[in-house]
Amino acid sequence: MLTRRKLFKLGAVSGVTLLTIETFHASLEIPPAPEGLGHSFEFLTPVDRGILSKITPVILAEALPESNEERVLAIKEVIVGWDIAVSGLQPLTQQEIRKLFLVMDSNFIFSLTPRLLTGVPGAWDDPSEIDDCLNNWRLSDPESLITGNELRIGYMGMVELTMASWYTNPRSWDFCSYGGPPVLF
Amino acid sequence: MSDSKNTILDFVAEGFQQGWKHIDASRLGEDQSLEADVVIIGSGAGGGNSAEILAQSGLNVIIVEEGPLQTSRDFHMKENEAYSNLYQESAGRQTKDRGIKIFQGRMVGGGTGINWTTSFRTPTETLKYWAEEMGVLGLSEKEMLPWFEWSEKRYNIQDWKVPPNANNSALETGCEKLGVSWGKIRRNVTGCLNLGYCGTGCPVNAKQSTLVTTIPGALKEGATLISKARAETFEIKNGKITELKCKAMTPRGNAPAVQTIKIKARHYVLAAGSIGSPAIILRSENKILNPYGLVGTRTFLHPVNISGAIMPFPVNGEYGAPQTSYSDHYIETRLDNQKSGFKMECPPLQPMLVATALNGHGKVHAEIMRQRPFLQVLIALQRDGFHPESIGGKVYLKSDGTPGLDYAVSGYVWDGIRDAFIAMSEIQFASGAKAVAPVHRDAELYHSLDKVKKAIASLPMATLKARLFSAHVMGGCPMGENAAKSVVNSKGRHHEVDNLSIFDGSVFPTSIAANPMESIFAVTAKFATELAKVLVM
Structure with a gap:
């Protein structure tokens, strides 16, 4: 996972200091957290949920329902599924996912990375920018001297947990033409 | 309970x-x-x-x-x-x-x-x-x-006489057409209902x-x-x-x-x-x-790479016994260990397993998920541990005392993985695939055998690029x-x-x-x- 130390290293390499990161943090608004459908969250903070509510539609794209109402509900359910899944992981893995959110909370990927590495200005409200950032992580070189394999690992973790949460939700099954588990009796 | x-x-x-x-x-x-x-x-x-x-x-x-x-x-x-x-x-x-x-x-x-x-x-x-x-x-x-x-x-390990699901039968058909040897897998079941959910725990005590x-x-x-x-x-x-x-x-x-x-x-x-x-x-x-200091060394994984194909007919690989057919052709023809041998089999195709194994996100991923019923998937298991370069991994303890495994895929095994991508796509096109996608970060869907082979030849075989799995930890x-x-x-x-x-x-x-x-x-x-x-x- 991306650590503060490595963040700093990246900051230094790019001529940006942690102070700048903090400034960006203060200047950008984290999207509001969606409600939990009666679920009481164990792992995900309101900030995490806000981030997920913006990333989820970019990761799942057309797989989410078209109507706005169903779409909003689906995103909430993906986030609840995320929380349930992460709450069952080993403490050490939970710590790694916490670090991943810290990095995103610092607006690192959605503001600084694009600026530094792709030249795209960052904001939470433009799905195409979020998509660019995800692709930036996805295509990052695992052997990069600056970030190592951490961006790629962060991308895989983020995408996998989102996919797992959605595609185990029966609401996704029409889209992928899955009839669900056989009825035994 | x-x-x-x-x-x-x-x-x-x-x-x-x-x-x-x-x-x-x-x-x-x-x-x-x-x-x-x-x-x-x-x-x-x-x-x-x-x-x-x-x-x-x-x-x-x-x-x-x-x-x-x-x-x-x-x-x-x-x-x-x-x-x-x-x-x-x-x-x-x-x-x-x-x-x-x-x-x-x-x-x-x-x-x-x-x-x-x-x-x-x-x-x-x-x-x-x-x-x-x-x-x-x-x-x-x-x-x-x-x-x-x-x-x-x-x-109760016995021959499985029920016809294979379409995922497994594609492996059989492809091998047959290419003259690649294949066989039927024996299974440890009694009164199996052919549901396809072995991986989520058998609900009827057949396994x-x-x-x-x-x-x-x-x-x-x-x-x-x-x-x-x-x-x-x-x-x-x-x-x-x-x-x-x-x-x-x-x-x-x-x-x-x-x-x-x-x-x-x-x-x-x-x-x-x-x-x-x-x-x-x-x-x-x-x-x-x-x-x-040998404890934890020589740990082997049968590293697995994956090839997905879009078939012109519904496969519905989530249903039916998940693994019933295999090919040992590339083990039997490589027993001199000059090249890494591999076994080919099929996985079950329930949606989460498919969605998390595929590459990428967004539109491209969603499009493959939409075609999921037509998806046919082959896996290749590398025969690791039989070559001086293939020394396996090492078990270590993490900061909380839980174990991890440090496993570096050797160049020898990577070559086998590349060969397996090719072998799997050959079988898939031979069994009628419209398109084949090696599960690799830099790969896409290819609509002919020539195109996929050309692409595989230049795909970098490297960690976190080719997606690898293991269900067999040994040693x-x-x-x-x-x-x-x-x-x-x-x-x-x-x-x-x-x-x-x-x-x-x-x-x-x-x-x-x-x-x-x-x-x-x-x-x-x-x-x-x-x-x-x-x-x-």
């Missing part, structure tokens, strides 16, 4: 209601001290199998399992439930560099509870290599034959896992099962183990709780699998357990007669510590080059039978 929907007779749950001895350690109010003739750590193919043999010879046996006790009525064929409850690290276990995702069972029944029932005898060439190159004695094909036959009887066979067999003889307890360390005095220390797990099972369980026994059997067994020795930090405590080159002897007995045995897949000095369950059954049945004779004397 109560779900009124599943009304199939759950004889395992009934057995516990009628008095089989079981301690759910997550419910313990206080620390426990127990005694037994033999304590077995793990309840999978090695542990469950050994438990029955040792208990039937009159020994008082305790089985310690880190995972939960769940039985057929708890298995609802739901991916989210199963992966988080029944797999190591919620099915998210990965090698140190995150390059290989590892599926391992963690439940009463171990891997046999969630595997796909694929049963092969240990290949002749593997046994030969162990004898000739690895210093293993007494495990020749001839000497193992009675133990394969014993395993096949005990776990003959240790959960429904040898563990009940041991419990009927008076053995005690402790679930949700993590074996932590061995205490050593005067060159012998005097005690096993365990920690109870929390009710959710993902972290240790405060209660401890101490077990004193005459003999200790490690059967926690190829990551778990070395971990307990490493945590014990005693030189006599690991005098040559880590290799057996052999030379104490400086192996951890246990050819009977699974530790070279230095007389009252320690290792009876699981971690004793294999190479990978098996086939799905390892039957190899573990056969080898540990032999070991446990020999140990029982010694202990009851």
